[in-house]
Amino acid sequence: MFRSLKYTWRPDRQDLETFRLVKFFTLTGFIVIALFTAFLTLFVADRLQEMALKKSEDYASLLAANLNHQVFQQFVLPAAIRFQGRIQISEPTQYELLDTVVRNTIHGFHVQQVNIYDQRGDLAYSTDPIELGRNYLSVPEVKMSLENGERNVRLVVPKYMLLNLFFQFHKEKFLKTFNPLRLESLEIRLTPELGPVIGVFEITQDISHDMIEIGKFQLMLIATLVALMGLLFMVLRQIVKKAESILERRQEEQKELQAQLELAERLAALGEMVAGVAHEIRNPLGIISSTAELLRKRLEHSEGDSRLAQIIEEEVNRLNQTVTEFLDFARPREPNLQTCDVEGVLERSLEFLRPEIDRHNIFLNRQYNRNGHPLLVDPDLLYRAFLNILINAIQAMPQGGQLTVTTDPGPQGKGARIVIQDTGEGITSENAKKIFNPFFTTKDQGSGLGLSIVKGIIESHQGQITIESNFGKGAKVSIVLPEMEA
Numbered sequence: 085m086f087r088s089l090k091y092t093w094r095p096d097r098q099d100l101e102t103f104r105l106v107k108f109f110t111l112t113g114f115i116v117i118a119l120f121t122a123f124l125t126l127f128v129a130d131r132l133q134e135m136a137l138k139k140s141e142d143y144a145s146l147l148a149a150n151l152n153h154q155v156f157q158q159f160v161l162p163a164a165i166r167f168q169g170r171i172q173i174s175e176p177t178q179y180e181l182l183d184t185v186v187r188n189t190i191h192g193f194h195v196q197q198v199n200i201y202d203q204r205g206d207l208a209y210s211t212d213p214i215e216l217g218r219n220y221l222s223v224p225e226v227k228m229s230l231e232n233g234e235r236n237v238r239l240v241v242p243k244y245m246l247l248n249l250f251f252q253f254h255k256e257k258f259l260k261t262f263n264p265l266r267l268e269s270l271e272i273r274l275t276p277e278l279g280p281v282i283g284v285f286e287i288t289q290d291i292s293h294d295m296i297e298i299g300k301f302q303l304m305l306i307a308t309l310v311a312l313m314g315l316l317f318m319v320l321r322q323i324v325k326k327a328e329s330i331l332e333r334r335q336e337e338q339k340e341l342q343a344q345l346e347l348a349e350r351l352a353a354l355g356e357m358v359a360g361v362a363h364e365i366r367n368p369l370g371i372i373s374s375t376a377e378l379l380r381k382r383l384e385h386s387e388g389d390s391r392l393a394q395i396i397e398e399e400v401n402r403l404n405q406t407v408t409e410f411l412d413f414a415r416p417r418e419p420n421l422q423t424c425d426v427e428g429v430l431e432r433s434l435e436f437l438r439p440e441i442d443r444h445n446i447f448l449n450r451q452y453n454r455n456g457h458p459l460l461v462d463p464d465l466l467y468r469a470f471l472n473i474l475i476n477a478i479q480a481m482p483q484g485g486q487l488t489v490t491t492d493p494g495p496q497g498k499g500a501r502i503v504i505q506d507t508g509e510g511i512t513s514e515n516a517k518k519i520f521n522p523f524f525t526t527k528d529q530g531s532g533l534g535l536s537i538v539k540g541i542i543e544s545h546q547g548q549i550t551i552e553s554n555f556g557k558g559a560k561v562s563i564v565l566p567e568m569e570a
């Protein structure tokens with residue numbers, strides 16, 4: 085049984101290291117993806133904001149061109165005629181005219197405020213005329229628009245635009261565009277930007293609403309990203325956990341296997357020793373047995389003495405049985421395969437045990453369903469295996485019970501399936517794990533080798549043996565024997 089055992093277990097350190105490496109790369113990959121996606125999201129959000137601002141700037145630019153045209157057409161020209169070329173915005177009549185023109189032009193546009201600065205940078209007109217006359221040349225955009233006639237833009241928001249968008253929804257945000265106010269002449273009317281700069285328009289747009297919308301969108305984008313990354317992380321964590329548990333289980337299994345193999349090796353060594361000793365014991369035992377038998381026959385006339393000789397004989401036989409079991413266990417022999425019918429072998433075992441079965445008031449129930457189909461087995465070994473199983477069943481029912489022996493064709497109709505079931509004490513789930521271990525016994529006089537020997541015999545026939553039990557209700561031993569080639 086142990087001859088084929090080899091020490092094959094190796095700790096799977098390489099597997100573990102590979103797994104650790106994979107885990108590391110997976111998590112690093114996850115972090116890189118998360119960071120990349122975060123940057124991408126911020127970039128997209130920023131671009132979106134830029135586009136919205138550009139849209140507002142274009143809007144303001146269009147309005148500025150329109151204002152320039154309207155102011156020139158409806159204020160500068162008429163005022164020049166009406167006031168003999170003396171344009172003085174601070175004069176109430178002129179101011180009123182300009183105010184009407186500006187208000188009519190910006191009517192319907194989303195404009196918060198319009199300021200007009202004169203060539204010196206003084207605030208000449210405002211839709212919110214609180215600080216009229218004040219000089220604004222110190223404002224760089226006013227100065228630059230006056231000097232180089234270009235459009236300048238200023239964004240009026242609290243510091244750190246992105247963060248503000250997230251956390252300061254309530255604060256107002258403005259876009260101020262500074263556009264040069266140019267003179268138009270009839271020839272260059274179609275391209276008014278070519279005329280000389282005579283002032284600056286400051287158009288203030290309230291972009292809070294747009295910015296809030298963008299902020300919301302940014303928040304939504306980031307929330308989606310966080311949720312997605314969270315989900316991805318959870319999935320990854322689950323996968324890693326599962327892989328870890330599989331690896332741990334495999335390690336446990338390997339450890340268990342190693343323990344079993346070590347035990348088996350120790351037992352094999354022990355078995356060799358026991359076999360040697362048992363062999364030496366068997367010869368003198370035979371002599372003691374035959375001498376005791378002779379003695380008993382000679383002392384037949386003296387009842388007391390012959391009883392003593394009989395006891396020696398019985399005990400020697402029992403000892404011989406134990407020694408034989410040790411030998412069977414330690415030196416299992418190769419099966420000597422012959423074609424025979426399994427039911428015949430079963431019958432022989434049952435016949436041998438018939439007195440015991442009757443003595444224990446056990447009801448025997450046989451169901452042979454294989455039609456005596458012959459099978460290639462070692463009848464002697466099988467006989468011994470059946471005997472051991474049947475003895476266990478009988479011993480499990482000291483107060484009587486039912487012993488059922490069934491045979492059926494094996495899986496796919498080939499080989500044989502033998503089931504021996506009793507209604508005895510059964511096996512606890514704790515003991516069920518150990519019953520095939522050599523020397524495991526719950527009996528006072530048991531050797532604990534019976535089932536080990538049975539297992540060895542069945543496996544030498546390439547078969548399988550399983551035992552199911554309901555503690556307190558009995559046990560069921562199932563054997564499957566395949567159809568073997570001669």
Ligand code: ADP
Pocket residue numbers: 472476477480506508509510511515519524525526527529530531532533534535536558559
């Ligand atoms: P032994 O019979 O010498 O104890 P075995 O290897 O044949 O050795 O059996 C090991 C143990 O398995 C028994 O001690 C017993 O506890 C349990 N066992 C085996 N067969 C049965 C059965 N049919 N019913 C209850 N217990 C059983």
